[in-house]
Amino acid sequence: MKRLFLASLLAFSFGASAYSVNMDEITNFGNQMRDRFSPPHEIQKANNVPTCLVNVKNEKTGKITRTRLKMIGEHSQKGTQHTYHEEDNTGSTTVWYDSRTGKGEISIMDSQEVIASGTVSNCK
Structure with a gap:
């Protein structure tokens, strides 16, 4: 008991x-x-995701692709220069642009080398 x-x-x-x-x-x-x-930064800014027109050249084939790209990934800013970087175990993508001009560059890499690169414009 x-x-x-x-x-x-x-x-x-x-x-x-x-x-x-x-x-x-x-x-x-x-x-x-x-x-x-307060909601996380990603949720607060979800409607303010910048988009850019992108011209990307495949480094092996020379083919140029034009598309509109939403800027996602890790964001950093120095003055008017915005940098977006995203990577995984297969490669990475880096985009930077100047918010005054709306122009910049893009670089896409696999695990060893640059596979595509190009310009971005009309970033808003």
Whole structure:
């Protein structure tokens, strides 16, 4: 009987501690609270994704492809120059453009060399 009582007491006390909350964290209305509930940068700027007209030349075949490209990937900015970089284990793509002129360059690489490169324009 003692073991049953201790087992049930342990089970109920564990359940109660699993649902406990840190009241200091919940009631902390400092700057962290505001940042905690603001949407991530990617979601905030989802409608403001820049697009560019791209002219890309395949380095092996010489074929030129023209298309409109949405700028996604890791974004960095120095002054008016925007750089977008995306990579995986098969290669990478890097696009940079100047926001004043809307012009720049694109480079597409496989795991070893540049496979396509070209120009971007009309970036908005």
